[in-house]
Amino acid sequence: MSLRHVPLIIFMAFLSAADVLAQVSQELEPPDNFQPQVFLTQEQALSEMFPDCDEILRDVIILTDEEKNALEERLKRKIYEQGFEVFIGKEEGEVQGYAIITEEVGKFHPFTFIVAVEPNGKIKDLAVLIYRESRGGDVARRRFLHQFIGKSVRSPVKINRDIINITGATMSVVTMCSGVKKVLGVVDEFYLSGKRGLENASPLVSKTSSQGSPALLKETRLIMGTYADISVYGSDRENAAQAIKEAFEEMERLDGLMSNYKSSSELSRINREASRAPTKCAPELLGVIEDSLDYSTLTEGAFDITVEPLVDKWGFYTGKVRVPNTDEIKSILPAVSYKNIDIQGQGDSKLIAFRHPGTKIDLGGIGKGYAADKAVEVLKRRGITSALVNLGGNIYALGRPPGASAWKIGVQHPRQRDFLLGYLELENKGVATSGDYERFFMIDGKRYSHIIDPRTGMPAQGLISVTVTADSAMEADALSTGAFILGPKRGAELLDGREGVGGIFACEGDGGEIGFTLTKSMNKLFKKELAVVEDNAETPELSFLK
Incomplete structure (x- = not known):
């Protein structure tokens, strides 16, 4: 199979750093025990799940609060994801199965695996992509995974009932069972029930792709407590795959340098x-x-x-x-x-x-942007000229996709996460968003955001989100936080005074109405209307989520 294109409208990370950390054991594993094992890339995993399919579609589910609550009630567990990326395999136009790549935390670290479900609701196949524990790697072996095949949403899928445990990997086995049930629940709830069709799904892989044209490779990993996505166009698929691998390794290296966890x-x-x-x-x-x-x-x-x-x-x-x-x-x-x-x-x-004994540094407001920039440098050294790096919503758009004028980056509505405000058209630009909806809690109807004003010690007030574009992801990362805390007037003045920097400011009125202000340079990049895409256009498709 060769990759054709992905509708690269990036608007959110499905799992935040806080969500990931909430799943991780508070016990700390010695650093030298951390031994990640990479078994499969995303492309390899999809090929294994759908070996006979001539087309693979990609669909994105963004969970509403009601859908998330219903899923949690059905599965009797907490769902940390805000949405799911679902791959649908087709052969001669007929759906052959659904697959989801997911993460679960074993004893100390998250591991990545894919679960494929047949149209009859039974597990078709599954495989581990990345295992990050120092022990318990037997969960990636076929003899263990084989016992999940044929299970359905009605099966127990529980350790020592219908799934045999592995000595020394009990936590990983338990959480894999939970992850498998989660995938079965999502597929049944949205697709097998008929609730969701495939009208919003877009082609990811097609055997009919033209030979010699740049193919798109896309891979996702968990780094810095969040999801990192790298999408690369390249005619030399082996070089592109190696470039992605080295870019992820660079981000892992920087996590080891800058993490305060x-x-x-x-x-x-x-x-x-x-x-x-x-x-x-x-x-x-x-x-x-x-x-x-x-x-x-x-x-x-x-x-x-x-x-x-x-x-x-x-x-x-x-x-x-x-x-x-x-x-x-x-x-x-x-x-x-x-x-x-x-x-x-x-x-x-x-x-x-x-100068003060209580001072400590947290690079969370700049480190991910810096890591995204460094990953792009790695891609450039490999000769890549068209790529998108997204590290937990800190994005850098390198070049442009083949046949397109720019990368299209969706801007999420700050109060309705299954809607977009519009999209940005970016080429060789970084973008980041700071908002009070990312991490917050409510007490007596008041929202307290994790974005703390260091001058007052209280959560910043006056804005609900700020999206910033800049010449680097690091600058966009830092300035989105700074502008959010400064507020709409001073924040806009700051961004307007910086060459190559633009901003979108969102405020909420007393009645709940949302107002938006764009800086001068952002008017050229932000599009409120749906772009028209020719039926035969070899460009990333844009679709608003409703």
């Missing part, structure tokens, strides 16, 4: 030591920190990587959210200031120190 990371070491004495810092990490300080100055402290103690106090790291009292916030605020970061020395002899 991994105790073994360079950033975690800095957070432990820099308040006691000046300490050396890896040059690359120091460069990101220095860039962050520049954005802090630019945004008058609205963007601040030292906000970590406040986010922690509000409970957004652990999921145990609460509203701190005024005295608690006041006691923390002295530790929260980019001016507490002291870079000493010159060149390779630079040291970093914190």
Whole structure:
């Protein structure tokens, strides 16, 4: 099979970092035990699931609150995904099956697997793509996976009932059973019930694709606590696949450098030591920190990587959210200031120190954008000229798809997640969105967002989302946070004053009405109307979700 095209309208990550972390065991595995095993790429997995199909379609389900609640009630478990990417195999026009690639957390780490379901509702096949635990890899073996084949949504699919356990991999077996039931439930609930047709599905793979034309390869992995998608067009499929592999490896490397969740990371070491004495810092990490300080100055402290103690106090790291009292916030605020970061020395002899013992750095507002940019650099070194990198909603659009004028990036409605406001047409641009709908909690009808104003210690008020385009994903990442905290007037002034930067600001009125403001440069990029796509156009198709 060869890839034809994917309707690359990127508008959300189905699973946020907070959702992933909420599933992970609080017990920490020693860093040297982390041994990810990559068995299959997405393309290889789909070929295994649909070996005789002449066409594979891709459909995207965005769950409404009602649908998510109904699915959770049916499955008797928490559903962390906001939606599902479903692949439909067809042969001579007839549906042969449905497949979903999903993630579940074993003892310490998530593992990725695909489940294919026949039109009669029984499991056709399944396979593990990536296993990240140091033990329990036998769950990827065919002799274990074979016992799932033929199961349906009415089967128990439970350990020691109809699924035999694997010694030393009990947690992975239990969560795989849960993931299999989840896929069976989704396929039955939406497709086998007749609730959802295939009118919104678009071709992903076709054996009738023209030879020699650039093919599109797309792969998804879990990195930095969120989903990372890389889509690449290339005539040399082997080179494109290797480029994607190396780009993911680059993002994994940066996670090991900049994570504040991994105790073994360079950033975690800095957070432990820099308040006691000046300490050396890896040059690359120091460069990101220095860039962050520049954005802090630019945004008058609205963007601040030292906000970590406040986010922690509000409970957004652990999921145990609460509203701190005024005295608690006041006691923390002295530790929260980019001016507490002291870079000493010159060149390779630079040291970093914190001027307050409670200061800690969190690069969550800039690190994913930086990692997306670095992944694009890897792709470029491999000769790739057309690609889309999406790391948890921090996106860089490299070049343009073959036959298209630009990559089309959907902008999600901040209050109706199954709707789009419109789409952006981007070429060699980064884009990121900050919004109060990403991570929040409600108390007495009031919404508390995870985007904390470092100057007040309270969640930022005045906007519900800001989407920023810039020449790099890192700049878009940092400025979307800064502009969100600054508010509509000062935020728009900030973006309008930056060359190559644009913004979309969304506000909510007292009656719940949503208003939108675009900066001058964004008017050229943002399209409110559905684009007309010729029937024979070899461009990514655009469709609004309703």
